[in-house]
Amino acid sequence: xxxxxxxxxxxxxxxxxxxxxxxxxxxxxxxxxxxxxxxxxxxxxxxxxxxxxxxxxxxxxxxxxxxxxxxxxxxxxxxxxxxxxxxxxxxxxxxxxxxxxxxxxxxxxxxxxxxxxxxxxxxxxxxxxxxxxxxxxxxxxxxxxxxxxxxxxxxxxxxxxxxxxxxxxxxxxxxxxxxxxxxxxxxxxxxxxxxxxxxxxxxxxxxxxxxxxxxxxxxxxxxxxxxxxxxxxxxxxxxxxxxxxxxxxxxxxxxxxxxxxxxxxxxxxxxxxxxxxxxxxxxxxxxxxxxxxxxxxxxxxxxxxxxxxxxxxxxxxxxxxxxxxxxxxxxxxxxxxxxxxxxxxxxxxxxxxxxxxxxxxxxxxxxxxxxxxxxxxxxxx
Numbered sequence: 001x002x003x004x005x006x007x008x009x010x011x012x013x014x015x016x017x018x019x020x021x022x023x024x025x026x027x028x029x030x031x032x033x034x035x036x037x038x039x040x041x042x043x044x045x046x047x048x049x050x051x052x053x054x055x056x057x058x059x060x061x062x063x064x065x066x067x068x069x070x071x072x073x074x075x076x077x078x079x080x081x082x083x084x085x086x087x088x089x090x091x092x093x094x095x096x097x098x099x100x101x102x103x104x105x106x107x108x109x110x111x112x113x114x115x116x117x118x119x120x121x122x123x124x125x126x127x128x129x130x131x132x133x134x135x136x137x138x139x140x141x142x143x144x145x146x147x148x149x150x151x152x153x154x155x156x157x158x159x160x161x162x163x164x165x166x167x168x169x170x171x172x173x174x175x176x177x178x179x180x181x182x183x184x185x186x187x188x189x190x191x192x193x194x195x196x197x198x199x200x201x202x203x204x205x206x207x208x209x210x211x212x213x214x215x216x217x218x219x220x221x222x223x224x225x226x227x228x229x230x231x232x233x234x235x236x237x238x239x240x241x242x243x244x245x246x247x248x249x250x251x252x253x254x255x256x257x258x259x260x261x262x263x264x265x266x267x268x269x270x271x272x273x274x275x276x277x278x279x280x281x282x283x284x285x286x287x288x289x290x291x292x293x294x295x296x297x298x299x300x301x302x303x304x305x306x307x308x309x310x311x312x313x314x315x316x317x318x319x320x321x322x323x324x325x326x327x328x329x330x331x332x333x334x335x336x337x338x339x340x341x342x343x344x345x346x347x348x349x350x351x352x353x354x355x356x357x358x359x360x361x362x363x364x365x366x367x368x369x370x371x372x373x374x375x376x377x378x379x380x381x
Contacts, residue, residue: 011169011361018168018175022146030065030121030130033138036080037113041103044096045069046132048119067121067132070172072221076135080117081106120221133172134221143226143272145175148218151273152177152228155280160288166213166233166240169361173223176365178240180213180233181288190301195349197237198338199356209235212293214283215242217365225249228279229369230287232296239352242369243296246287248279300372304345306379311336318347318377322370331357348375 013021030051038049045066052065069077074092078085083102091099106112116138122131156163162182169176192204211233218226229247231240286292308314315336319329336350351374355367 010171011359011364013168013170015165015168015177018170018177019146019149021170022144022149025122026144026146028122028125028130029144030119030123031142032119032121033116034119035113036107036115036117039107039117039119040064041100041107042066044092044099045129046073046119048121048132051119051121052123065121065123066129067119068129069132070134070221072172072223073132073135076222077103080115080135080137081112136222140222141272142220143218143276145170145218145220147273148216148226148276149175149177151276152216152280155277155282156284158277159281159284163213163284163288166238169365171361173221173362174217174219174365176361177216178213178231179216180211180231184212184288184290184293185209185235186290186293186297188297188301191297191304191345192234192236194341194343195236195346196338196340198335198353199237202236204234204236204341207236210293210297211235212288212290213240214287215240215365216280226276226279228283228287230283230292230296232293234349234352237349237353238356239349240355240368241300241348241352241371243372244369248283300345300348300375303375303379304343304348306344308342308344308346308378311342314347314378314381315350317381318374321377322374324367324370325363328354328358328363328367344375344379347378348372351375 032048032051034048034050040047045068047064047066049064050062052063054063074088075085077083078088081103083106088099088102091102118136118138118140119132120134120136120142122133124130156179160181164180164182166178166180168178187208188210189208192208195204196202213231213233215229215231216227217224217229227247227249230243233240312333315329315333319332324332331354332350335354336346339346339349339353341349348371351371352368355364358364358367
């Protein structure tokens with residue numbers, strides 16, 4: 001991996017690949033709480049005092065480390081320093097000297113210079129600059145992706161019957177893990193009878209099976225809480241429908257952190273992973289349950305039958321209300337037409353199938369999480 005770009009493993013990774021990457025990352029992780037005055041922008045990079053050990057004749061000295069900010073780190077700077085984010089993004093693209101002047105002007109301003117900030121970084125593998133992954137409050141209490149992943153799998157194995165990992169995604173914002181039951185399923189003919197998979201041409205009328213499952217997500221960089229969300233999977237197309245109203249969340253907040261490089265205690269990590277394991281175990285009992293699947297599908301089928309007379313206008317309205325991009329709107333309309341289900345349920349299917357085609361995992365999960373709302377908007381357009 002290029003030290004100057006944190007790219008994760010992208011879309012639809014295997015569980016084995018995800019675990020291997022997170023394990024390789026762990027020795028490089030650096031968390032440091034520093035006053036704003038100890039951080040300096042130079043050429044668009046961030047220099048953080050006292051973070052990199054250098055061997056001198058008289059011992060080891062901590063010197064300033066250089067870290068390349070990700071887009072997430074720039075968002076954190078903009079938020080903490082109250083610099084308009086579009087302006088900061090433009091400076092990064094067009095004028096790094098002005099970027100440095102704006103960031104340093106506020107980091108070292110008397111109103112900000114003593115403010116403690118948590119910098120989450122990755123040290124370099126090659127001796128070059130590392131990566132500044134996030135700039136956060138000193139009250140942020142990280143729960144790392146590897147710990148969440150292993151604890152969630154432990155909880156699943158403690159409570160579940162046969163399950164499958166339905167896919168993993170890792171970005172600089174979030175980790176996603178999708179779990180599907182191998183035994184809890186139900187036919188949903190009213191939801192799928194008029195639908196055709198745009199990927200395989202398989203007809204819902206011939207195979208209306210929906211599987212129970214859930215998704216685990218976590219952010220190490222302040223982009224969202226640890227979350228477990230029920231997720232149903234349509235067998236003929238792998239479309240995923242997430243029930244966000246039933247999601248279980250845990251916010252990453254704690255007491256104020258002391259200044260300096262942080263070594264998270266084993267007790268802190270143990271408590272965090274025990275909580276994740278317990279919530280995953282409870283999620284299995286709740287969401288991989290035939291009764292939950294039956295109730296949820298009954299609700300979906302009642303809302304799925306409204307005819308759509310003007311697909312283009314309806315899709316435009318839905319995408320506008322949900323702030324989807326122009327490209328996403330085009331994809332959804334194409335999937336609606338190919339799916340052949342000219343109803344509000346067809347809009348649900350179009351959003352979830354279009355989500356599978358997006359290369360950006362965060363946008364894909366965002367689309368999927370809004371699919372039920374899209375169906376409701378279509379029914380009332």
